Amino acid sequence: MPADVAALELAGLRKNYGGQTAVREVDLRLPRGALLTLLGPSGCGKSTLLRMIAGFVEPSAGDIRINGRSVLSLRPERRPTAMVFQSYALFPHMTVFDNVAFGLHLRATPRAEIADKVRRALALVRMDAFEARFPSELSGGQQQRVALARCLVVEPEILLLDEPFGALDRHLREEMQVEMRKLQRQLGVTMVVVTHDQEEALVLSDYIAVMRAGAIEQFAEPIELYDRPANRFVASFMGVSNLVDGMIERTGRTSFRFPGGAALPVDSDLPTGPATLALRPESLRFCLPDDDGCHLAGTVAFTSLVGSRLSCEIDVGGAVLTALVPRHGSGPAIGERVGLAIAAEQLQLFAR
Amino acid sequence: MKGGALLLVPMAVLMALFFGAFAVFGFVSFLQPASGTPGYQGPPGLANYVRFVTDPAALAILGETIVFAVVVTLASILLGYPLAYIMARSPYRVVRSLLLGALVLTFLSGSINRAYGWLILLGRRGVVNDALLALGLVDRPVALVYNWTGVFIALLHFTLPYFALTVFGSIRSVPMQVEEAARDLGAGAFTTFFRITVPITVPAIISGGALVFSLAISAFAFPLLLGGGRVRLISNYIYDQLFVAFNLPFAAASSVIFLVVAIATLCLFFWLERFATRRRIPRGGAA
Numbered sequence: 001m002p003a004d005v006a007a008l009e010l011a012g013l014r015k016n017y018g019g020q021t022a023v024r025e026v027d028l029r030l031p032r033g034a035l036l037t038l039l040g041p042s043g044c045g046k047s048t049l050l051r052m053i054a055g056f057v058e059p060s061a062g063d064i065r066i067n068g069r070s071v072l073s074l075r076p077e078r079r080p081t082a083m084v085f086q087s088y089a090l091f092p093h094m095t096v097f098d099n100v101a102f103g104l105h106l107r108a109t110p111r112a113e114i115a116d117k118v119r120r121a122l123a124l125v126r127m128d129a130f131e132a133r134f135p136s137e138l139s140g141g142q143q144q145r146v147a148l149a150r151c152l153v154v155e156p157e158i159l160l161l162d163e164p165f166g167a168l169d170r171h172l173r174e175e176m177q178v179e180m181r182k183l184q185r186q187l188g189v190t191m192v193v194v195t196h197d198q199e200e201a202l203v204l205s206d207y208i209a210v211m212r213a214g215a216i217e218q219f220a221e222p223i224e225l226y227d228r229p230a231n232r233f234v235a236s237f238m239g240v241s242n243l244v245d246g247m248i249e250r251t252g253r254t255s256f257r258f259p260g261g262a263a264l265p266v267d268s269d270l271p272t273g274p275a276t277l278a279l280r281p282e283s284l285r286f287c288l289p290d291d292d293g294c295h296l297a298g299t300v301a302f303t304s305l306v307g308s309r310l311s312c313e314i315d316v317g318g319a320v321l322t323a324l325v326p327r328h329g330s331g332p333a334i335g336e337r338v339g340l341a342i343a344a345e346q347l348q349l350f351a352r
Numbered sequence: 353m354k355g356g357a358l359l360l361v362p363m364a365v366l367m368a369l370f371f372g373a374f375a376v377f378g379f380v381s382f383l384q385p386a387s388g389t390p391g392y393q394g395p396p397g398l399a400n401y402v403r404f405v406t407d408p409a410a411l412a413i414l415g416e417t418i419v420f421a422v423v424v425t426l427a428s429i430l431l432g433y434p435l436a437y438i439m440a441r442s443p444y445r446v447v448r449s450l451l452l453g454a455l456v457l458t459f460l461s462g463s464i465n466r467a468y469g470w471l472i473l474l475g476r477r478g479v480v481n482d483a484l485l486a487l488g489l490v491d492r493p494v495a496l497v498y499n500w501t502g503v504f505i506a507l508l509h510f511t512l513p514y515f516a517l518t519v520f521g522s523i524r525s526v527p528m529q530v531e532e533a534a535r536d537l538g539a540g541a542f543t544t545f546f547r548i549t550v551p552i553t554v555p556a557i558i559s560g561g562a563l564v565f566s567l568a569i570s571a572f573a574f575p576l577l578l579g580g581g582r583v584r585l586i587s588n589y590i591y592d593q594l595f596v597a598f599n600l601p602f603a604a605a606s607s608v609i610f611l612v613v614a615i616a617t618l619c620l621f622f623w624l625e626r627f628a629t630r631r632r633i634p635r636g637g638a639a
């Protein structure tokens with residue numbers, strides 16, 4: 001197979017429900033062995049997109065190609081995909097072993113080989129001790145591992161997972177995320193994971209597609225998405241909580257003017273006029289208001305403790321910025337006047 | 353708990369009355385008919401039971417009743433399950449509501465009404481025979497009533513809603529995702545139906561089957577009205593012992609035997625259900 005054939009390719013994919021569009025014009029290419037997460041708020045069409053790839057939802061327009069071959073005409077049972085459902089959807093009347101063996105029986109695999117493959121798949125997800133149990137006798141995390149083994153054992157070209165960790169508690173979720181990522185690397189299987197949790201997307205992915213109202217807003221590697229969100233929506237979804245609407249001005253040098261009048265020198269080739277400043281809380285530093293390196297001044301409006309760091313809301317006149325700073329001593333007092341220094345390379349501007 | 357105990361009193365009285373009546377009836381089965389009158393007399397003995405189990409005609413009726421009830425049960429399962437499945441899973445709302453409406457409607461119409469309805473439909477000059485003749489499929493009317501066929505059709509029509517509605521709920525509660533998971537792993541629609549949906553709903557099939565069996569084995573009106581005297585089930589036999597032969601003790605003994613056989617069969621059903629679900633029931637709240 002030529003190396004440049006994408007494992008998964010979506011071309012102009014669209015789905016309408018009556019008059020409403022659930023997915024619009026999605027184009028995407030995913031290389032073999034990569035893990036893609038579809039990230040977006042509730043109702044943005046993530047599940048619909050995933051279910052179109054699996055064959056449960058018929059697209060209104062566009063094409064889905066797996067290893068270069070269109071799968072649109074194939075029914076779900078003929079597609080080289082396997083899906084882990086959010087509810088796991090294990091067969092309640094079968095043991096763990098039989099659940100995992102189900103797909104192999106359908107492929108007319110010889111009996112001895114089935115037993116061998118099932119045991120190996122269960123060992124991969126560390127569930128080999130549970131093969132005689134029924135799903136009702138397993139915890140949520142264990143059910144999820146079985147659901148994963150049931151898919152892995154049939155060696156799909158693409159593994160699809162719809163909010164696979166949604167039903168797990170935080171601790172188990174984090175553990176499973178890392179485990180899933182290691183397993184994916186080890187097996188080299190191409191995966192598409194749906195999630196609405198940006199941290200989960202960052203932990204898991206080779207690529208992230210941020211979705212909004214049925215369309216992909218940005219398709220990028222996690223680091224790029226984190227550092228260079230393409231627009232205001234992606235920025236806010238990726239945890240950039242300081243978004244200030246102001247103006248870009250050019251009087252000799254370029255600066256961003258806050259609604260309250262303060263001006264911040266910036267380095268941008270956006271045209272003069274309305275723009276949005278995007279800044280992560282952790283890229284703000286405190287300084288003495290009258291120092292040279294200090295860009296802004298304001299008063300502390302609120303502080304709260306976030307683990308080893310302090311979250312401070314600073315009123316800079318016309319806008320409130322949140323700063324997440326290391327905690328020394330008691331930190332700034334409410335009402336105190338502070339200066340803020342901003343690292344220019346951590347600041348982003350979007351045209352409005 | 354005092355108030356709770358007090359509430360149990362009317363319940364207990366009611367149960368005592370019900371079972372008391374049965375107990376009296378059961379006791380009578382050990383007595384003898386008083387010759388010439390509908391009364392009965394001592395001394396108690398097993399004569400009535402001996403008579404039943406040594407009477408080939410009585411045993412034949414009991415046997416026929418059981419076989420007939422089994423056949424009606426199987427037919428209800430074969431016909432009712434697909435019906436319930438379509439009702440639960442059809443993508444078309446109209447189909448679902450229409451079928452449900454039809455079933456509920458049959459529920460609401462009384463069995464005597466329906467028996468006469470079937471007479472009109474299935475009689476020698478009935479709609480069905482007229483249609484068959486007009487289409488040239490037969491050249492003289494087919495006997496559809498006053499025989500086993502007529503009783504079977506009417507009884508099946510009567511039991512079908514009970515079965516379909518019992519399994520309908522169970523099919524509905526099988527998550528769509530479980531069926532989708534099977535499709536996703538390579539099972540076609542038929543394989544998914546027979547290896548996933550049907551096995552998961554086996555407990556409901558057995559409960560529904562038990563319900564249909566109880567209804568069929570105790571059928572009285574349909575064989576009476578549509579059997580034309582040729583079809584007699586155990587209920588009709590007991591009725592005849594009471595109101596034709598005026599032999600109350602023998603009727604009572606026949607009833608007891610019938611009851612024992614029916615309960616034994618139902619126990620078999622419930623044992624089957626427990627066997628089928630022995631490990632599927634969630635333990636200690638595990639989801």
Ligand SMILES: Nc1ncnc2c1ncn2[C@@H]1O[C@H](COP(=O)(O)OP(=O)(O)OP(=O)(O)O)[C@@H](O)[C@H]1O
Binds near residue numbers: 040043044046047196
């Ligand atoms: N069968 C359907 N009929 C009509 N509209 C639907 C159907 N399925 C989904 N939709 C609509 O399509 C949109 C996208 O739904 P989808 O389930 O893909 O969202 P999602 O991103 O998975 O959301 P969530 O995170 O809540 O699961 C929603 O507005 C939803 O109401």
Ligand SMILES: [Mg+2]
Binds near residue numbers: 046047048
């Ligand atoms: Mg979803």
